[in-house]
Amino acid sequence: MSEHNEFDHVSGRSTTGHEWDGIKELNTPLPRWWVLTFYATIIWAIGYWVVYPAWPLVSGYTTGLFHYSTRASVATDLTDLEKLRGEKMAVLGNASLANIEKDPALLALARARGKTVFADNCAPCHGSGGAGAKGFPNLNDDDWLWGGSLDQIMQTIQFGARSGHAKTHEGQMLAFGRDGILKKDEIVTVANYVRSLSGLSIAPKFDATAGKKLFTENCTSCHGDNGKGNPELGAPNLTDQIWLYGSDEETLVETITNGRAGVMPAWVGRLDPVTVKALAVYVHSLGGGK
Amino acid sequence: MNKPVSPDQFITDEDGPLYAPRKKVYPQGVSGRFRSIKWRLMAVCLGVYYLLPFVRWNRGLGAPDQAVLIDFPNRRFYFFFIELWPQEIYYFTGLLVLAALALFLMNALGGRIWCGYLCPQTVWTDLFYAVERLVEGDRRAQIKADAGPMTAKRAGRRMLKHAIWLMIAWWTGGAWVLYFADAPTLVRDLATFQAPAIAYVWIAILTASTYLLAGYMREQVCVYMCPWPRIQAALTDEWALNVTYKYDRGEPRCSVKKAFDIRALGEKAGDCIDCNQCVAACPTGIDIRDGAQLDCIQCGLCIDACDAVMTKVSRKTRLIGYDNDINVQRRIAGKEEIFKPVRARTVVYAGLITVVCAVMLYALMSRTLLDVNVLHDRNPIAVRLSDGATHNGYTLRFLNKRGFDRVIAIDVDGPAEAKLHVIGADSVTPDRPMIVLGRDTTTELRVLVTAPFDERAEKSVPVTFRITDIGLGEVASATDHFVLP
Numbered sequence: 001m002s003e004h005n006e007f008d009h010v011s012g013r014s015t016t017g018h019e020w021d022g023i024k025e026l027n028t029p030l031p032r033w034w035v036l037t038f039y040a041t042i043i044w045a046i047g048y049w050v051v052y053p054a055w056p057l058v059s060g061y062t063t064g065l066f067h068y069s070t071r072a073s074v075a076t077d078l079t080d081l082e083k084l085r086g087e088k089m090a091v092l093g094n095a096s097l098a099n100i101e102k103d104p105a106l107l108a109l110a111r112a113r114g115k116t117v118f119a120d121n122c123a124p125c126h127g128s129g130g131a132g133a134k135g136f137p138n139l140n141d142d143d144w145l146w147g148g149s150l151d152q153i154m155q156t157i158q159f160g161a162r163s164g165h166a167k168t169h170e171g172q173m174l175a176f177g178r179d180g181i182l183k184k185d186e187i188v189t190v191a192n193y194v195r196s197l198s199g200l201s202i203a204p205k206f207d208a209t210a211g212k213k214l215f216t217e218n219c220t221s222c223h224g225d226n227g228k229g230n231p232e233l234g235a236p237n238l239t240d241q242i243w244l245y246g247s248d249e250e251t252l253v254e255t256i257t258n259g260r261a262g263v264m265p266a267w268v269g270r271l272d273p274v275t276v277k278a279l280a281v282y283v284h285s286l287g288g289g290k
Numbered sequence: 291m292n293k294p295v296s297p298d299q300f301i302t303d304e305d306g307p308l309y310a311p312r313k314k315v316y317p318q319g320v321s322g323r324f325r326s327i328k329w330r331l332m333a334v335c336l337g338v339y340y341l342l343p344f345v346r347w348n349r350g351l352g353a354p355d356q357a358v359l360i361d362f363p364n365r366r367f368y369f370f371f372i373e374l375w376p377q378e379i380y381y382f383t384g385l386l387v388l389a390a391l392a393l394f395l396m397n398a399l400g401g402r403i404w405c406g407y408l409c410p411q412t413v414w415t416d417l418f419y420a421v422e423r424l425v426e427g428d429r430r431a432q433i434k435a436d437a438g439p440m441t442a443k444r445a446g447r448r449m450l451k452h453a454i455w456l457m458i459a460w461w462t463g464g465a466w467v468l469y470f471a472d473a474p475t476l477v478r479d480l481a482t483f484q485a486p487a488i489a490y491v492w493i494a495i496l497t498a499s500t501y502l503l504a505g506y507m508r509e510q511v512c513v514y515m516c517p518w519p520r521i522q523a524a525l526t527d528e529w530a531l532n533v534t535y536k537y538d539r540g541e542p543r544c545s546v547k548k549a550f551d552i553r554a555l556g557e558k559a560g561d562c563i564d565c566n567q568c569v570a571a572c573p574t575g576i577d578i579r580d581g582a583q584l585d586c587i588q589c590g591l592c593i594d595a596c597d598a599v600m601t602k603v604s605r606k607t608r609l610i611g612y613d614n615d616i617n618v619q620r621r622i623a624g625k626e627e628i629f630k631p632v633r634a635r636t637v638v639y640a641g642l643i644t645v646v647c648a649v650m651l652y653a654l655m656s657r658t659l660l661d662v663n664v665l666h667d668r669n670p671i672a673v674r675l676s677d678g679a680t681h682n683g684y685t686l687r688f689l690n691k692r693g694f695d696r697v698i699a700i701d702v703d704g705p706a707e708a709k710l711h712v713i714g715a716d717s718v719t720p721d722r723p724m725i726v727l728g729r730d731t732t733t734e735l736r737v738l739v740t741a742p743f744d745e746r747a748e749k750s751v752p753v754t755f756r757i758t759d760i761g762l763g764e765v766a767s768a769t770d771h772f773v774l775p
Contacts, residue, residue: 101713101714102714104714104733107713107714108734111736127669127670128669129667129669129670130670131669131670131673138670138673140670140681140683141673141674141675141676142675142676143675143676237676240676240677241674241675241676241677241678242674242675242676285713285714285736286683287673287681287683287711287713287738288673288675
């Protein structure tokens, strides 16, 4: 075709010799820099094959001179992170619970760690902000079934409540109705008496004397003479404004009839001691800690 | 590969090629008033750029003592007596507005003063041209050498030129990184190869860009890359002074001898002797006699070139000078020249500059060095306590912009009988918690506000946290809401 090449005087270039329906194609070579860049990318690609993983083989792949692997680099990052955390966590581990709360830097560290761990492990029951739900205590308030001091909170986190662990908190709200200890109308009377303890409204035909008698006979052993509860047994204070399951008559009747036995798992084997410590400080700092 | 096309094969009218190859410009060295102004401004600009990082400024113990420092790791910007935090970036917005207005004002008064004298592209290109002339000779010698064969002598000179260029470029990059770290320490680290890799990378990048922009791209940056010539053309008016060829005086062009003859016959002969010195001196390779044009950066070097020639032929200087078309027309009509530096446009620009300066100065003077922000807990929003009281949790963040620690007291003003409890920082004065704020940093604190049970209390009331510096009496406050469950 080269014999058809012509020189085009308007553009100052030659044609390629191609011609379609009288239209001739100008020879427009690529700019030198473009071609050089293109060659450079080819060389780069070959270099890339040599040093980085590139070609699949029957089993496995060419690893390249650098033996780079994203999986290995994630593993390295995680190990580095653990190491970095380990140093900081060791400081937490050596400090006492009370001292952690007094030192702003340690408190911030424990709260940061505790917050993450709380979200991963505790939030499903207690809510992401620890606000709780029916049957799951609110950790922001000042009402604690098993005590709200730093040590008590840590104890509860470690061993749980009715978790089956040897050191767990034990305490049983009996099923007074189901087990035939109290009759149906007696249960209603006690329920109304309990409501009166915290100043809630009571049913019109309620017999206060009978209620008090029933309460003294059946409830005071755990909830105390005046209904203030007992953190040793996990018996809630019945005179305050906070109700784990609800304070209306119907709910109270249900509670007394069937009993309640909420379970909190023990975390002692699942979370390492320093993390439990951080968690205790975090829960304590939510606002209700004593 | 593109074959070079001989010039006679080009057709340069409207039907010519879309992309013309760059014609290398060989500006001739000149001397004169504008050249000396440019030398001085170059010395000032480069002097400030290269030496400013070494200026010290005492800010007290523990704070950096560099007058101008952009401290990225600690997120601080230091400028002499000013220290800015990232959240005060709006001062830079103000500075940019000010820069734009100053550019407009310059343009309304004297055309592209920025382009011709102050723009880094002009300053460094000018310096590179000076080096080129010093090593390879003036315009004529360079053109001759480029047309001739490559001799050992020429190659040697060329290498020397590039070596000097690279040195200047490298120094430019080197000075750049000094603004981001303690300059004397960094210089020592750089010299002993102990500086962070990023410093070397940035020096390399800026060396390359300076070398390419000032050594190779030169006027093409102004003509093809920079948006300012286009904007400038839209912002100018008929009163603005621009570097102008006074064609009323210059035309018709003719040689000195011919002009003598023509004038002897009593006819008009122009002062321009068509010596092309203005073209030879132009760093963008244009002919100023073609009138105002986008490629002209208005550096004034053609004025110096023309003045030298006019002096030589004993004619009045400033055939090219700062002038405008109105005066050209007035002279043709035989009227007096008039200049109007004070007119609506310049007054408005100057007024705006004053206003922005005043606003910035006020903002700077009244900026607080103590501040507090509040964030209400989102979950739970409110907590009922066993005695019926309610508490709300808040995260307070204190900003201490002073260079020393200080003690602040926190007061809360919100629901009736509200009590403040600071988590983990109960002080000896529980009614009025006090905490220590570290110097030049932020402190985060979790606090609880508790209000006793009140039947008539509103569902949501504003709550204000007021902090007071015990020593200096500075106050700051932040407001949020206290809500009931």
